[in-house]
Amino acid sequence: MRGHDLLHPRPEGLYCPPGDLYIDPVRPVPRALITHGHGDHARPGNSAVMATQQTLDIMAIRYGADFAQTSQPADWGVPQKVGDVTVTFHPAGHVLGSAQIAVECGGLRIVASGDYKRRHDPSCQPFELVPCDIFITEATFALPVFRHPDSKAEIAKLLRSVRQFPDRTHMVGAYALGKAQRVIRELRDAGYDEPIYIHGALQKLCDYYETQGVALGALLPATLEKGSKKDFAGTVVVGTPSSFADRWARRFADPVAAFASGWMGVRQRARQRGVELPLIISDHCDWDELCVTIEETGAGEIWVTHGREEALVRWCELNGLRAQPLHLVGYEDEAED
Numbered sequence: 060m061r062g063h064d065l066l067h068p069r070p071e072g073l074y075c076p077p078g079d080l081y082i083d084p085v086r087p088v089p090r091a092l093i094t095h096g097h098g099d100h101a102r103p104g105n106s107a108v109m110a111t112q113q114t115l116d117i118m119a120i121r122y123g124a125d126f127a128q129t130s131q132p133a134d135w136g137v138p139q140k141v142g143d144v145t146v147t148f149h150p151a152g153h154v155l156g157s158a159q160i161a162v163e164c165g166g167l168r169i170v171a172s173g174d175y176k177r178r179h180d181p182s183c184q185p186f187e188l189v190p191c192d193i194f195i196t197e198a199t200f201a202l203p204v205f206r207h208p209d210s211k212a213e214i215a216k217l218l219r220s221v222r223q224f225p226d227r228t229h230m231v232g233a234y235a236l237g238k239a240q241r242v243i244r245e246l247r248d249a250g251y252d253e254p255i256y257i258h259g260a261l262q263k264l265c266d267y268y269e270t271q272g273v274a275l276g277a278l279l280p281a282t283l284e285k286g287s288k289k290d291f292a293g294t295v296v297v298g299t300p301s302s303f304a305d306r307w308a309r310r311f312a313d314p315v316a317a318f319a320s321g322w323m324g325v326r327q328r329a330r331q332r333g334v335e336l337p338l339i340i341s342d343h344c345d346w347d348e349l350c351v352t353i354e355e356t357g358a359g360e361i362w363v364t365h366g367r368e369e370a371l372v373r374w375c376e377l378n379g380l381r382a383q384p385l386h387l388v389g390y391e392d393e394a395e396d
């Protein structure tokens with residue numbers, strides 16, 4: 060069997076003919092396998108969905124319990140037959156419940172990594188290396204200029220600023236699924252045990268992470284109605300990037316605008332967003348980690364998608380690997396990093 064016969068792009072998403080299934084479809088399909096709960100990978104309206112229990116739970120939180128007609132949980136590392144293929148879910152280290160999906164048929168194994176990272180993240184399962192024949196990698200930060208710093212140092216930078224400006228409110232923008240909980244958990248690991256104030260849009264997912272054993276400490280609603288602006292002086296407020304564009308955000312006392320994202324390594328992006336304190340904390344691999352992972356899978360062929368495909372395809376070819384860009388539509392460049 061050739062790779063293309065096992066998986067290939069269709070307008071709906073990455074299609075597997077022998078399993079009659081799609082991985083992370085962008086349009087509703089009869090059978091979808093979902094890597095993780097971010098909105099550009101997990102969409103409502105599919106008939107049958109297979110994903111890890113945590114991804115199913117997250118989809119229900121975001122879209123309601125009727126996000127699909129039927130759902131089937133995939134246990135970590137347990138092969139399951141779908142049509143003529145065997146599928147296995149392995150941790151991707153991206154957000155809670157995020158999976159790489161291995162698809163096997165006729166002696167050929169393709170691993171669709173979804174979004175993934177190799178760095179330590181106290182809020183989700185660590186990435187697991189899965190040997191395969193063809194590895195499908197994301198390429199969000201696939202340029203040699205992208206080298207993410209240690210996230211502990213970024214958290215320390217935030218805490219230094221909190222100590223330095225006790226009269227100001229530190230407003231940390233972070234995506235609602237994954238990044239927000241990771242930043243909060245890393246603040247706790249760094250010894251910060253004051254209450255952290257959160258925007259209402261984060262409440263349900265933070266509560267869910269708690270039920271899954273990710274302790275986030277004291278979280279309080281960041282609502283100004285309950286007190287005066289001064290109540291938030293010296294505190295850390297975490298909200299979604301969009302909430303910080305609301306009037307809600309402008310009511311805090313002398314805020315320090317911080318933003319936790321891999322893109323904060325690009326000064327121009329930080330400036331465009333009016334970010335005073337950029338925190339380079341990414342849920343994706345940087346360039347070195349992408350290259351190392353590709354080598355470690357032992358795959359002879361690499362399909363590159365979601366981002367800067369050309370540089371990584373070129374790197375693969377220079378290193379003796381067959382490689383091609385996989386042109387999937389509908390995935391956003393920086394929606395949830």
Ligand SMILES: [Zn+2]
Pocket residue numbers: 095097100153174395
């Ligand atoms: Zn993602």
